[in-house]
Amino acid sequence: MSTLTAVEKQLHSEPDHRRYTIVLMAILSGLMIWSVSDLSVALDERGMIIARNILTGLVNPDLAFLFSLTNQGVFYLLMETIAIAFLGTILGAFLAVPLAFLSASNIVPKPISGLTRMLLIVIRTIPSLVYGLMLIRVTGPGPFAGVLTIGITSIGMLAKLYVDAIEDLDIKVLESMTSMGCTVFEKIRFGILPQLFSLFLSVMIYRFDMNMREASILGLVGAGGIGAPLIFAMQGYRWSQVGSILIGLVVLILIIETVSNKLRTKLVNG
Template sequence: MTTVEKQLFAAPRHYRYFLTILAIVCLLIAWSVTEVSFELDQNGMKIASNIVGGLLHPDLEFLFSLTTNGVLYLLWETLAIALLGTLVGAVLAVPLAFLAASNIVPKPAAWLTRLLLIFIRTIPALVYGLMFIRVTGPGPFAGVLTIGITSIGMLAKLYVDAIEELDVKVLESMTSIGCTTFEKIRFGIIPQLLSIFLSVMIYRFDMNMREASILGLVGAGGIGAPLIFAMQGYKWEQVGSILIGLVILILIIELLSNKIRMKLVNG
Protein backbone atom coordinates (compact mmCIF):
# COMPACT_ATOMS: atom_id res chain seq x y z
CA MET A 1 0.00 0.00 0.00
CA THR A 2 1.44 3.37 -1.04
CA THR A 3 1.75 6.40 1.21
CA VAL A 4 -1.07 8.15 -0.62
CA GLU A 5 -3.38 5.17 -0.12
CA LYS A 6 -2.49 5.00 3.58
CA GLN A 7 -3.34 8.68 4.00
CA LEU A 8 -6.58 8.17 2.09
CA PHE A 9 -7.73 5.30 4.32
CA ALA A 10 -6.50 7.10 7.44
CA ALA A 11 -8.61 10.18 6.65
CA PRO A 12 -11.69 10.52 8.87
CA ARG A 13 -14.94 9.33 7.36
CA HIS A 14 -17.79 11.82 7.63
CA TYR A 15 -20.53 9.36 6.76
CA ARG A 16 -23.13 11.10 8.89
CA TYR A 17 -22.46 14.42 7.19
CA PHE A 18 -22.68 12.98 3.67
CA LEU A 19 -25.82 10.97 4.49
CA THR A 20 -27.47 14.10 5.86
CA ILE A 21 -26.63 16.09 2.74
CA LEU A 22 -27.84 13.21 0.54
CA ALA A 23 -31.13 13.00 2.47
CA ILE A 24 -31.69 16.77 2.12
CA VAL A 25 -31.01 16.64 -1.64
CA CYS A 26 -33.39 13.68 -2.06
CA LEU A 27 -36.11 15.50 -0.13
CA LEU A 28 -35.67 18.62 -2.27
CA ILE A 29 -35.88 16.54 -5.46
CA ALA A 30 -38.99 14.74 -4.21
CA TRP A 31 -40.62 18.06 -3.26
CA SER A 32 -39.76 19.55 -6.66
CA VAL A 33 -41.27 16.57 -8.49
CA THR A 34 -44.53 16.89 -6.58
CA GLU A 35 -44.77 20.63 -7.31
CA VAL A 36 -44.12 20.33 -11.07
CA SER A 37 -46.84 19.09 -13.38
CA PHE A 38 -45.53 16.88 -16.19
CA GLU A 39 -48.84 16.63 -18.04
CA LEU A 40 -48.76 17.64 -21.70
CA ASP A 41 -51.39 19.79 -23.33
CA GLN A 42 -53.66 17.85 -25.67
CA ASN A 43 -52.52 20.02 -28.57
CA GLY A 44 -48.88 19.99 -27.46
CA MET A 45 -47.76 17.11 -29.66
CA LYS A 46 -49.63 18.57 -32.62
CA ILE A 47 -47.97 21.95 -32.16
CA ALA A 48 -44.56 20.27 -31.78
CA SER A 49 -45.09 18.33 -35.01
CA ASN A 50 -46.15 21.55 -36.76
CA ILE A 51 -42.95 23.30 -35.61
CA VAL A 52 -40.85 20.38 -36.86
CA GLY A 53 -42.77 20.50 -40.14
CA GLY A 54 -42.04 24.21 -40.40
CA LEU A 55 -38.32 23.57 -39.84
CA LEU A 56 -38.34 20.92 -42.56
CA HIS A 57 -40.37 23.08 -44.97
CA PRO A 58 -39.39 26.70 -44.21
CA ASP A 59 -40.69 29.70 -46.09
CA LEU A 60 -37.61 30.35 -48.26
CA GLU A 61 -38.98 33.59 -49.64
CA PHE A 62 -39.41 34.94 -46.11
CA LEU A 63 -36.00 33.56 -45.09
CA PHE A 64 -34.03 35.24 -47.90
CA SER A 65 -36.15 38.36 -48.28
CA LEU A 66 -34.16 41.62 -48.24
CA THR A 67 -37.08 43.74 -47.08
CA THR A 68 -37.41 45.15 -43.57
CA ASN A 69 -39.89 42.37 -42.77
CA GLY A 70 -37.58 39.55 -43.89
CA VAL A 71 -35.56 37.23 -41.68
CA LEU A 72 -32.18 38.60 -42.82
CA TYR A 73 -33.06 42.17 -41.84
CA LEU A 74 -34.54 41.06 -38.51
CA LEU A 75 -31.41 39.04 -37.72
CA TRP A 76 -29.23 42.02 -38.66
CA GLU A 77 -31.28 44.22 -36.31
CA THR A 78 -30.93 41.64 -33.53
CA LEU A 79 -27.17 41.51 -34.10
CA ALA A 80 -26.93 45.31 -33.96
CA ILE A 81 -28.91 45.41 -30.70
CA ALA A 82 -26.64 42.80 -29.11
CA LEU A 83 -23.45 44.50 -30.32
CA LEU A 84 -24.35 48.04 -29.27
CA GLY A 85 -25.79 46.84 -25.96
CA THR A 86 -22.61 44.90 -25.21
CA LEU A 87 -20.45 47.93 -25.97
CA VAL A 88 -22.59 50.14 -23.72
CA GLY A 89 -22.41 47.62 -20.89
CA ALA A 90 -18.68 47.04 -21.33
CA VAL A 91 -17.87 50.77 -21.15
CA LEU A 92 -20.09 51.44 -18.14
CA ALA A 93 -18.79 48.36 -16.33
CA VAL A 94 -15.16 49.53 -16.31
CA PRO A 95 -15.46 52.42 -13.78
CA LEU A 96 -17.84 50.36 -11.64
CA ALA A 97 -15.36 47.48 -11.64
CA PHE A 98 -12.53 49.71 -10.41
CA LEU A 99 -14.83 51.13 -7.72
CA ALA A 100 -15.72 47.58 -6.64
CA ALA A 101 -12.11 46.34 -6.47
CA SER A 102 -10.98 46.25 -2.85
CA ASN A 103 -7.31 46.60 -3.85
CA ILE A 104 -8.04 49.90 -5.62
CA VAL A 105 -10.55 51.71 -3.39
CA PRO A 106 -11.36 51.49 0.35
CA LYS A 107 -13.35 48.42 1.33
CA PRO A 108 -16.55 50.31 2.34
CA ALA A 109 -16.72 51.95 -1.11
CA ALA A 110 -16.00 48.62 -2.80
CA TRP A 111 -18.72 46.92 -0.74
CA LEU A 112 -21.33 49.55 -1.68
CA THR A 113 -20.44 49.29 -5.36
CA ARG A 114 -20.70 45.49 -5.24
CA LEU A 115 -24.10 45.84 -3.59
CA LEU A 116 -25.19 48.04 -6.51
CA LEU A 117 -23.93 45.44 -9.00
CA ILE A 118 -25.83 42.69 -7.19
CA PHE A 119 -28.99 44.78 -7.42
CA ILE A 120 -28.45 45.30 -11.17
CA ARG A 121 -27.96 41.55 -11.72
CA THR A 122 -31.07 40.68 -9.70
CA ILE A 123 -33.60 42.22 -12.12
CA PRO A 124 -34.36 40.01 -15.17
CA ALA A 125 -33.74 41.32 -18.68
CA LEU A 126 -37.43 41.19 -19.62
CA VAL A 127 -38.28 43.47 -16.69
CA TYR A 128 -35.65 45.97 -17.82
CA GLY A 129 -37.08 45.70 -21.34
CA LEU A 130 -40.60 46.50 -20.18
CA MET A 131 -39.34 49.49 -18.18
CA PHE A 132 -37.28 50.95 -21.05
CA ILE A 133 -40.14 50.46 -23.49
CA ARG A 134 -42.23 52.71 -21.24
CA VAL A 135 -39.47 55.34 -21.38
CA THR A 136 -38.31 55.20 -25.01
CA GLY A 137 -41.23 53.43 -26.66
CA PRO A 138 -41.08 50.09 -28.50
CA GLY A 139 -38.12 49.60 -30.80
CA PRO A 140 -34.43 48.65 -31.01
CA PHE A 141 -33.27 51.52 -28.77
CA ALA A 142 -35.08 49.98 -25.80
CA GLY A 143 -33.36 46.70 -26.62
CA VAL A 144 -29.92 48.35 -26.69
CA LEU A 145 -30.49 49.97 -23.29
CA THR A 146 -31.78 46.71 -21.84
CA ILE A 147 -28.81 44.68 -23.10
CA GLY A 148 -26.43 47.38 -21.85
CA ILE A 149 -27.83 47.45 -18.32
CA THR A 150 -28.07 43.67 -17.98
CA SER A 151 -24.48 43.31 -19.22
CA ILE A 152 -23.07 45.66 -16.58
CA GLY A 153 -23.61 43.29 -13.66
CA MET A 154 -21.83 40.28 -15.13
CA LEU A 155 -19.07 42.23 -16.90
CA ALA A 156 -18.24 44.33 -13.83
CA LYS A 157 -18.09 41.21 -11.65
CA LEU A 158 -15.61 39.50 -13.99
CA TYR A 159 -13.67 42.74 -14.43
CA VAL A 160 -13.31 42.99 -10.65
CA ASP A 161 -11.82 39.49 -10.49
CA ALA A 162 -9.23 40.49 -13.09
CA ILE A 163 -8.42 43.80 -11.35
CA GLU A 164 -7.91 42.12 -7.98
CA GLU A 165 -5.44 39.70 -9.58
CA LEU A 166 -3.24 42.49 -10.94
CA ASP A 167 0.48 42.01 -10.57
CA VAL A 168 1.21 44.88 -8.17
CA LYS A 169 4.95 44.25 -8.37
CA VAL A 170 4.93 45.79 -11.84
CA LEU A 171 3.30 48.94 -10.47
CA GLU A 172 5.71 49.08 -7.53
CA SER A 173 8.69 48.84 -9.86
CA MET A 174 7.27 51.59 -12.08
CA THR A 175 6.76 53.79 -9.01
CA SER A 176 10.37 53.22 -7.95
CA ILE A 177 11.68 54.52 -11.28
CA GLY A 178 9.50 57.64 -11.09
CA CYS A 179 6.64 56.80 -13.49
CA THR A 180 3.60 59.04 -13.37
CA THR A 181 0.08 57.77 -12.64
CA PHE A 182 -0.83 57.99 -16.32
CA GLU A 183 2.25 55.96 -17.28
CA LYS A 184 1.42 53.33 -14.67
CA ILE A 185 -2.11 53.03 -16.05
CA ARG A 186 -0.92 53.04 -19.68
CA PHE A 187 2.00 50.64 -19.38
CA GLY A 188 1.29 48.76 -16.14
CA ILE A 189 -2.47 48.25 -15.80
CA ILE A 190 -3.92 48.32 -19.33
CA PRO A 191 -1.58 45.64 -20.79
CA GLN A 192 -2.56 43.27 -17.95
CA LEU A 193 -6.30 43.87 -18.23
CA LEU A 194 -7.00 44.58 -21.90
CA SER A 195 -6.99 41.01 -23.21
CA ILE A 196 -9.05 39.76 -20.24
CA PHE A 197 -11.59 42.57 -20.61
CA LEU A 198 -11.95 41.91 -24.35
CA SER A 199 -12.33 38.17 -23.78
CA VAL A 200 -15.07 38.73 -21.20
CA MET A 201 -16.82 41.25 -23.45
CA ILE A 202 -16.86 38.81 -26.39
CA TYR A 203 -18.25 36.10 -24.14
CA ARG A 204 -21.00 38.44 -22.98
CA PHE A 205 -21.78 39.41 -26.59
CA ASP A 206 -22.32 35.73 -27.33
CA MET A 207 -24.86 35.59 -24.49
CA ASN A 208 -26.48 38.86 -25.51
CA MET A 209 -27.33 37.51 -28.95
CA ARG A 210 -29.70 35.05 -27.29
CA GLU A 211 -31.13 37.71 -24.98
CA ALA A 212 -31.65 40.15 -27.84
CA SER A 213 -33.72 37.58 -29.69
CA ILE A 214 -35.93 37.13 -26.61
CA LEU A 215 -36.36 40.85 -25.93
CA GLY A 216 -38.34 41.21 -29.14
CA LEU A 217 -41.15 39.39 -27.36
CA VAL A 218 -41.81 42.51 -25.28
CA GLY A 219 -41.37 44.92 -28.19
CA ALA A 220 -37.69 45.80 -27.73
CA GLY A 221 -36.79 45.20 -31.36
CA GLY A 222 -35.16 42.23 -33.01
CA ILE A 223 -36.54 38.95 -34.22
CA GLY A 224 -38.47 37.90 -31.11
CA ALA A 225 -41.71 39.74 -31.92
CA PRO A 226 -42.07 38.32 -35.49
CA LEU A 227 -41.38 34.86 -34.05
CA ILE A 228 -44.16 35.04 -31.48
CA PHE A 229 -46.57 36.61 -34.00
CA ALA A 230 -45.85 33.80 -36.47
CA MET A 231 -46.48 31.19 -33.77
CA GLN A 232 -49.71 32.87 -32.69
CA GLY A 233 -50.85 32.98 -36.32
CA TYR A 234 -49.93 29.31 -36.85
CA LYS A 235 -47.54 30.29 -39.65
CA TRP A 236 -45.19 27.38 -39.01
CA GLU A 237 -43.24 27.83 -42.24
CA GLN A 238 -42.28 31.33 -41.10
CA VAL A 239 -41.47 30.01 -37.63
CA GLY A 240 -39.15 27.47 -39.24
CA SER A 241 -37.48 30.18 -41.33
CA ILE A 242 -36.87 32.38 -38.27
CA LEU A 243 -35.51 29.52 -36.16
CA ILE A 244 -33.19 28.33 -38.95
CA GLY A 245 -31.79 31.83 -39.46
CA LEU A 246 -31.40 32.38 -35.72
CA VAL A 247 -29.64 29.07 -35.13
CA ILE A 248 -27.21 29.61 -38.03
CA LEU A 249 -26.38 33.16 -36.89
CA ILE A 250 -25.77 32.12 -33.27
CA LEU A 251 -23.59 29.18 -34.35
CA ILE A 252 -21.46 31.44 -36.55
CA ILE A 253 -21.06 34.03 -33.79
CA GLU A 254 -20.20 31.36 -31.22
CA LEU A 255 -17.51 29.83 -33.44
CA LEU A 256 -15.96 33.21 -34.21
CA SER A 257 -16.13 34.41 -30.60
CA ASN A 258 -14.50 31.20 -29.31
CA LYS A 259 -11.61 31.59 -31.76
CA ILE A 260 -11.08 35.25 -30.86
CA ARG A 261 -11.27 34.53 -27.11
CA MET A 262 -8.74 31.70 -27.40
CA LYS A 263 -6.31 34.00 -29.22
CA LEU A 264 -6.76 36.70 -26.59
CA VAL A 265 -6.29 34.30 -23.66
CA ASN A 266 -3.27 32.58 -25.22
CA GLY A 267 -1.74 35.90 -26.24
Protein backbone atom coordinates (compact mmCIF):
# COMPACT_ATOMS: atom_id res chain seq x y z
CA MET A 1 0.00 0.00 0.00
CA SER A 2 2.82 2.36 0.85
CA THR A 3 4.46 1.54 -2.49
CA LEU A 4 1.29 2.56 -4.37
CA THR A 5 1.12 5.77 -2.37
CA ALA A 6 4.73 6.61 -3.27
CA VAL A 7 4.05 5.91 -6.94
CA GLU A 8 0.93 8.07 -6.90
CA LYS A 9 2.83 10.89 -5.21
CA GLN A 10 5.56 10.67 -7.84
CA LEU A 11 2.94 10.70 -10.60
CA HIS A 12 1.20 13.75 -9.17
CA SER A 13 4.53 15.51 -8.66
CA GLU A 14 5.30 15.35 -12.39
CA PRO A 15 4.87 18.72 -14.13
CA ASP A 16 1.64 19.19 -16.03
CA HIS A 17 2.40 19.53 -19.74
CA ARG A 18 -1.21 19.73 -20.89
CA ARG A 19 -1.16 23.49 -21.42
CA TYR A 20 2.06 23.24 -23.43
CA THR A 21 0.60 20.40 -25.52
CA ILE A 22 -2.64 22.32 -26.18
CA VAL A 23 -0.75 25.44 -27.28
CA LEU A 24 1.57 23.40 -29.51
CA MET A 25 -1.35 21.54 -31.12
CA ALA A 26 -3.17 24.83 -31.68
CA ILE A 27 -0.11 26.32 -33.44
CA LEU A 28 0.35 23.22 -35.61
CA SER A 29 -3.36 23.16 -36.48
CA GLY A 30 -3.25 26.83 -37.43
CA LEU A 31 -0.20 26.27 -39.67
CA MET A 32 -1.89 23.29 -41.35
CA ILE A 33 -5.10 25.26 -42.01
CA TRP A 34 -3.08 28.19 -43.38
CA SER A 35 -1.05 25.86 -45.64
CA VAL A 36 -4.12 24.04 -46.97
CA SER A 37 -5.98 27.31 -47.61
CA ASP A 38 -3.06 28.53 -49.74
CA LEU A 39 -3.24 25.48 -52.01
CA SER A 40 -5.23 25.62 -55.20
CA VAL A 41 -6.64 22.19 -55.96
CA ALA A 42 -8.63 21.96 -59.19
CA LEU A 43 -9.30 18.80 -61.20
CA ASP A 44 -11.03 19.24 -64.54
CA GLU A 45 -12.24 16.57 -66.93
CA ARG A 46 -9.12 16.80 -69.11
CA GLY A 47 -6.89 16.28 -66.08
CA MET A 48 -8.80 13.16 -65.09
CA ILE A 49 -8.42 11.76 -68.61
CA ILE A 50 -4.65 12.37 -68.48
CA ALA A 51 -4.45 10.73 -65.03
CA ARG A 52 -6.30 7.67 -66.37
CA ASN A 53 -3.95 7.49 -69.38
CA ILE A 54 -0.93 7.68 -67.07
CA LEU A 55 -2.17 4.81 -64.91
CA THR A 56 -3.05 2.76 -67.99
CA GLY A 57 0.43 3.29 -69.44
CA LEU A 58 2.16 2.45 -66.17
CA VAL A 59 0.36 -0.87 -65.79
CA ASN A 60 0.79 -1.68 -69.50
CA PRO A 61 4.47 -0.94 -70.18
CA ASP A 62 6.05 -1.14 -73.62
CA LEU A 63 7.77 -4.53 -73.31
CA ALA A 64 9.63 -4.17 -76.61
CA PHE A 65 11.18 -0.93 -75.34
CA LEU A 66 11.84 -2.43 -71.90
CA PHE A 67 13.74 -5.48 -73.19
CA SER A 68 15.39 -3.85 -76.21
CA LEU A 69 19.18 -4.28 -76.34
CA THR A 70 19.79 -1.37 -78.72
CA ASN A 71 21.31 1.92 -77.61
CA GLN A 72 17.78 3.36 -77.46
CA GLY A 73 16.42 0.67 -75.15
CA VAL A 74 15.88 0.78 -71.40
CA PHE A 75 18.73 -1.66 -70.65
CA TYR A 76 21.36 0.47 -72.43
CA LEU A 77 20.07 3.67 -70.83
CA LEU A 78 20.19 2.08 -67.37
CA MET A 79 23.77 0.89 -67.93
CA GLU A 80 24.73 4.42 -68.99
CA THR A 81 23.12 5.76 -65.80
CA ILE A 82 25.06 3.25 -63.68
CA ALA A 83 28.31 4.25 -65.41
CA ILE A 84 27.65 7.95 -64.73
CA ALA A 85 26.85 7.29 -61.07
CA PHE A 86 29.85 4.97 -60.58
CA LEU A 87 32.46 7.21 -62.20
CA GLY A 88 31.03 10.30 -60.51
CA THR A 89 31.16 8.58 -57.12
CA ILE A 90 34.78 7.50 -57.65
CA LEU A 91 35.73 11.04 -58.69
CA GLY A 92 33.96 12.61 -55.72
CA ALA A 93 35.40 10.07 -53.27
CA PHE A 94 38.99 10.77 -54.32
CA LEU A 95 38.56 14.54 -54.27
CA ALA A 96 36.82 14.40 -50.87
CA VAL A 97 39.75 12.69 -49.11
CA PRO A 98 42.24 15.61 -49.15
CA LEU A 99 39.45 18.08 -48.37
CA ALA A 100 38.36 15.93 -45.44
CA PHE A 101 41.86 15.91 -43.93
CA LEU A 102 42.13 19.67 -44.46
CA SER A 103 38.81 20.03 -42.59
CA ALA A 104 39.80 17.86 -39.62
CA SER A 105 40.75 20.11 -36.71
CA ASN A 106 42.78 17.33 -35.09
CA ILE A 107 45.02 17.06 -38.18
CA VAL A 108 45.55 20.63 -39.40
CA PRO A 109 45.41 24.05 -37.69
CA LYS A 110 41.93 25.37 -36.97
CA PRO A 111 42.08 28.34 -39.41
CA ILE A 112 42.76 25.95 -42.30
CA SER A 113 40.07 23.51 -41.20
CA GLY A 114 37.58 26.38 -40.82
CA LEU A 115 38.19 27.69 -44.34
CA THR A 116 37.94 24.21 -45.84
CA ARG A 117 34.68 23.56 -43.99
CA MET A 118 33.28 26.79 -45.44
CA LEU A 119 34.24 25.60 -48.92
CA LEU A 120 32.45 22.29 -48.32
CA ILE A 121 29.33 24.12 -47.13
CA VAL A 122 29.31 26.14 -50.35
CA ILE A 123 29.68 22.95 -52.41
CA ARG A 124 26.80 21.27 -50.57
CA THR A 125 24.55 24.32 -50.86
CA ILE A 126 24.34 24.39 -54.68
CA PRO A 127 21.80 21.85 -56.07
CA SER A 128 22.98 19.16 -58.47
CA LEU A 129 20.74 20.44 -61.28
CA VAL A 130 22.46 23.84 -61.09
CA TYR A 131 25.86 22.16 -61.37
CA GLY A 132 24.53 20.12 -64.29
CA LEU A 133 23.26 23.17 -66.16
CA MET A 134 26.57 25.00 -65.65
CA LEU A 135 28.74 22.05 -66.68
CA ILE A 136 26.65 21.36 -69.77
CA ARG A 137 27.59 24.85 -70.96
CA VAL A 138 31.26 23.94 -70.49
CA THR A 139 31.45 20.35 -71.77
CA GLY A 140 28.29 20.15 -73.84
CA PRO A 141 25.36 17.80 -73.16
CA GLY A 142 26.17 14.15 -72.55
CA PRO A 143 27.36 11.64 -69.95
CA PHE A 144 30.64 13.46 -69.26
CA ALA A 145 28.76 16.44 -67.84
CA GLY A 146 26.79 14.00 -65.69
CA VAL A 147 29.96 12.40 -64.32
CA LEU A 148 31.43 15.78 -63.40
CA THR A 149 28.17 16.88 -61.78
CA ILE A 150 27.87 13.71 -59.70
CA GLY A 151 31.53 14.02 -58.70
CA ILE A 152 31.21 17.61 -57.50
CA THR A 153 27.93 17.06 -55.64
CA SER A 154 29.38 13.97 -53.94
CA ILE A 155 32.34 15.88 -52.50
CA GLY A 156 30.34 17.81 -49.92
CA MET A 157 28.59 14.86 -48.28
CA LEU A 158 31.54 12.44 -48.52
CA ALA A 159 34.02 14.94 -47.09
CA LYS A 160 31.67 15.74 -44.20
CA LEU A 161 31.28 12.06 -43.27
CA TYR A 162 35.02 11.51 -43.72
CA VAL A 163 35.74 14.40 -41.35
CA ASP A 164 33.45 12.94 -38.67
CA ALA A 165 35.31 9.64 -38.90
CA ILE A 166 38.74 11.31 -38.81
CA GLU A 167 37.92 13.43 -35.76
CA ASP A 168 36.61 10.38 -33.88
CA LEU A 169 39.96 8.60 -34.21
CA ASP A 170 42.09 7.83 -31.18
CA ILE A 171 44.75 10.54 -31.28
CA LYS A 172 47.21 8.42 -29.30
CA VAL A 173 48.40 6.88 -32.56
CA LEU A 174 49.05 10.34 -33.99
CA GLU A 175 50.85 11.44 -30.85
CA SER A 176 53.11 8.38 -31.03
CA MET A 177 53.94 9.07 -34.66
CA THR A 178 54.60 12.73 -33.87
CA SER A 179 57.07 11.72 -31.17
CA MET A 180 58.82 9.58 -33.79
CA GLY A 181 59.25 12.62 -36.03
CA CYS A 182 56.72 11.60 -38.69
CA THR A 183 55.44 14.24 -41.08
CA VAL A 184 51.76 15.05 -41.56
CA PHE A 185 51.69 13.02 -44.79
CA GLU A 186 53.27 10.00 -43.07
CA LYS A 187 50.76 10.22 -40.22
CA ILE A 188 47.90 10.24 -42.72
CA ARG A 189 49.36 7.51 -44.94
CA PHE A 190 50.47 5.03 -42.26
CA GLY A 191 48.54 5.98 -39.14
CA ILE A 192 45.10 7.06 -40.30
CA LEU A 193 44.20 5.65 -43.72
CA PRO A 194 44.62 1.97 -42.72
CA GLN A 195 42.11 2.52 -39.91
CA LEU A 196 39.64 4.46 -42.02
CA PHE A 197 39.76 2.54 -45.30
CA SER A 198 36.78 0.26 -44.62
CA LEU A 199 34.69 3.13 -43.26
CA PHE A 200 35.54 5.36 -46.22
CA LEU A 201 34.59 2.53 -48.59
CA SER A 202 31.29 2.00 -46.77
CA VAL A 203 30.43 5.70 -47.06
CA MET A 204 31.37 5.67 -50.75
CA ILE A 205 29.02 2.72 -51.42
CA TYR A 206 26.22 4.56 -49.61
CA ARG A 207 26.84 7.64 -51.75
CA PHE A 208 26.81 5.53 -54.93
CA ASP A 209 23.34 4.33 -53.93
CA MET A 210 22.22 7.96 -53.70
CA ASN A 211 24.00 8.94 -56.92
CA MET A 212 21.96 6.42 -58.89
CA ARG A 213 18.90 8.55 -58.22
CA GLU A 214 20.85 11.75 -58.89
CA ALA A 215 22.06 10.40 -62.25
CA SER A 216 18.49 9.56 -63.23
CA ILE A 217 17.39 13.14 -62.53
CA LEU A 218 20.39 14.76 -64.24
CA GLY A 219 19.28 13.35 -67.57
CA LEU A 220 16.44 15.86 -67.45
CA VAL A 221 18.90 18.67 -68.15
CA GLY A 222 20.83 16.73 -70.80
CA ALA A 223 23.59 15.28 -68.61
CA GLY A 224 23.20 11.74 -69.96
CA GLY A 225 21.45 8.75 -68.48
CA ILE A 226 17.84 7.71 -68.53
CA GLY A 227 16.35 11.02 -67.40
CA ALA A 228 16.18 12.61 -70.87
CA PRO A 229 14.24 9.71 -72.50
CA LEU A 230 11.94 9.74 -69.46
CA ILE A 231 11.05 13.43 -69.79
CA PHE A 232 10.71 13.14 -73.58
CA ALA A 233 8.32 10.20 -73.18
CA MET A 234 6.28 12.18 -70.64
CA GLN A 235 6.15 15.26 -72.87
CA GLY A 236 5.04 13.08 -75.79
CA TYR A 237 2.34 11.38 -73.65
CA ARG A 238 3.95 7.98 -74.33
CA TRP A 239 2.93 6.61 -70.96
CA SER A 240 3.68 2.98 -71.83
CA GLN A 241 7.33 3.95 -72.38
CA VAL A 242 7.27 5.90 -69.12
CA GLY A 243 6.05 2.74 -67.40
CA SER A 244 8.89 0.72 -68.96
CA ILE A 245 11.52 3.22 -67.80
CA LEU A 246 10.11 3.38 -64.26
CA ILE A 247 9.99 -0.42 -64.00
CA GLY A 248 13.63 -0.61 -65.09
CA LEU A 249 14.64 2.09 -62.60
CA VAL A 250 12.79 0.48 -59.69
CA VAL A 251 14.27 -2.96 -60.34
CA LEU A 252 17.78 -1.58 -60.80
CA ILE A 253 17.69 0.56 -57.65
CA LEU A 254 16.31 -2.33 -55.60
CA ILE A 255 19.17 -4.57 -56.77
CA ILE A 256 21.81 -1.91 -56.11
CA GLU A 257 20.39 -1.07 -52.69
CA THR A 258 20.32 -4.74 -51.66
CA VAL A 259 23.90 -5.35 -52.79
CA SER A 260 25.21 -2.11 -51.28
CA ASN A 261 23.55 -2.81 -47.92
CA LYS A 262 25.20 -6.24 -47.76
CA LEU A 263 28.60 -4.81 -48.72
CA ARG A 264 28.37 -2.01 -46.15
CA THR A 265 27.32 -4.44 -43.43
CA LYS A 266 30.34 -6.64 -44.15
CA LEU A 267 32.69 -3.66 -44.19
CA VAL A 268 31.42 -2.23 -40.92
CA ASN A 269 31.24 -5.56 -39.08
CA GLY A 270 34.23 -7.17 -40.72
